[in-house]
Every structure is written in C-alpha cells, then in structure tokens.
Amino acid sequence: MNTAAAILTAGIAGLVITGVLGFVMIPWLRKLKFGQTILDIGPKWHIGKQGTPTMGGLMFIIGTVAAILLTVITDKLMGGDITAAGSLIPSEMYTKLWSGILMALGFGFIGFVDDYIKAVKHRNLGLTIKQKTLLQLLVCVAYLTSLYMGMQGLPHMFVPFVGTLEIGFFHWIFGIVVIYATVNAVNFTDGIDGLCGSVTLTAAVSIGVIAALKGLFGFSMASAALAGACFGFVLWNKNPAKVFMGDTGSMFLGGMVVALCYAIGCPVILLLIGIVYVIEGLSDVLQIVYYRVSGGKRIFKMAPIHHHFEMCGWSEKKITLVFSAVNILGGIAAAAVMYYGGYVI
Secondary structure, X not given: OOHHHHHHHHHHHHHHHHHHHHHHHHHHHHHOOOEOOOOOOOOHHHHHHOOOEOOOHHHHHHHHHHHHHHHHHHHHHOOOOHHHOOOOOHHHHHHHHHHHHHHHHHHHHHHHHHHHHHHHHOOOOOOOHHHHHHHHHHHHHHHHHHHHHHOOOOOEEEEOOOEEEEOOOHHHHHHHHHHHHHHHXXXXXXXXXXXXXXXXXXXXXXXXXXXXXXXXHHHHHHHHHHHHHHHHHHHHHOOOOOOOOHHHHHHXXXXXXXXXXXXXXXXXXXXXXXXXXXXXXXXXXXXXXXXXHOOOOOOOOOOOHHHHHHHOOOOXXXXXXXXXXXXXXXXXXXXXXXXXXXXXX
8 A cells, every 4th residue: 555545544543443442431430440549639530530540541542552553564565665655765664663662662661560560559658769760761772772773873863953973882772761751751741641641642643744744654654543543532531531641641652752853863853742751850859849949839739731721710621632742843843943054854
C-alpha cells in the first residue's frame, strides 16, 4: 500500500482496537477490583472517582502496538516496507522504531507493576521512588545502547538552525536526562479526566507531521497509530471518566513520545511538541523547591499546575480543552521551527 494509506490504516486501527477494547477491559478491570485510590491531599471533589477502574492504559498499549504490527504486516504482504520508507538507512529506521516500542513497553511494565501493587494494597503507594527510578534508568540505558549500536557513525542529533551535531559521550548523559524527565513529566500530566490522552494525541500528530516533512513515513505511521489509540482511549477517559490509564498508560505514553522524537532525530523538539508536559513537570519541581526554600510557602495552590487551575474553579473539561489547545500551538511551532530550521534540506 502507499504511504498515505499505511498512515491512515494505522490511525484508524489504533482508534478502533482501543475503542473496542474498552467494552471488554473496563468490566474486566472492575471485576478484578483494580480501582483507583484517591489521595487525601488531592482536590476533595476527586473523592467521587474512588474505585474507578485503573490500568486502562493497557487498552491503548495493545491498540498502538497492534495497529503498528497490523499495518507493517499488511504492507509487507502487499509488497511494501513502510518501516523503511524514508530518508534514513533502513536498518537505522528498523532500530529506531522497534527499540523505541520496546522502550515504551518497558516503561509501561514498570507502571503496571506500580499500579498492581497499588490495586492490591488499595493505597496510592506502589513502587518506592528508588525502585521506580532504578528500573527507569535501566530501561533508558538499554534503549540508548540499542540506538548507539544501530546508529550509522558517531552519535548525533539534529538541532534546528544549527544542523546535525555529533554528540559523542553526551549521547548517554543527555539521553538519560531527557528520557527520564519526559516519562515522568507525562506521568505528572495524568491527573484529570482526558488530559494526558488528549495532550499526547496532539503531540503524536505533531511528530507524525514533522516525520512526513523529512519523508520518514514509517515514523509517521507509528505516530498515527499512537494518536488513534489515544483518541480511542479518550472516548472512555473523557470526563466523567469510566476508566483511568494509571502509571501503566502514562509511562508507556511518555516512552512512545520520546522514542518518536529520537526516531526523527531531534529529541530537543520535545520542548515544543510536549510543551504541556514541560509546564506540568516544571510546575511540580518549582512548587517543591520554593516550598523548601521559603519555609512552607507555595507558588501554586496545588501542583502539578492542572490542579492549580482546578482549585481556581476551572472544570476538568475546560482544563483538558485549554491544555490540549496549548499543546497544538506548541506542535505547530515545532513543525515551523523544524521546517525553517533546516530539517527538510
């Protein structure tokens, strides 16, 4: 099939598979009593969400991976190779796509273990911070190693208006910081109905467009699968949510977003493509630092920042809509920066 058909197929498959899975998995999660436990320190009105099935991220994890596999296999049977359809050496494209998916699944598994412990103990304490950090760092190193081994030449990345830079050992330091920060920032974004799924949908579309500008249609296809799966999940997760994604889902989404940005060769563009993630993560860090240095004072009524707007009287639907719109603007800015910054040359 041609590239446009493959991209469309992946998006529709992600949407349909994830959406249909909701009819099966939500009752199953409810039957297993895998319900969300609400923290006492959260907004008081969130107590009504107590017991809503969590770990629903399994829906779009299955939807995303199945959509990609379905598209790749179908394309192969028709004599094509969408994975290698692009301006890079095929082996490098294979490595970036499949190692990226494995990394996202690795993070999703860590989130699954964390969610499972919470569900069994019926409290919002799963893996310890040290345990979760160690596991996340191991996944980061494994992914960066796969990129290093599959990369043609020395480690490099594209920086808009500068060009492609060889980064040497910085590949490891920069990579660990960016991947770890992104995955946890996406996790912070998952706090109200529909927010993380909607924001990630916009991020995936932006990455897909940028990949297409460079002719990296295999990555556009994977982005479409992720966007479609997020859309299918939001249909169930929109306010009032019938299911939550849990750390299982948010950590997988973080892994996929950062993997796709690495795939297009420009992880720094995450600052614009995931501008809402950046704002959410920074708000939490600033709140903690200011609280400690000021002796108990706060910048925001509550962090991450989406809770601040909740405390200011914004509805969850309004926050999701506004934050998604902001991320769309960030995505448009990212595409413009990449286009005029020399990416398509």
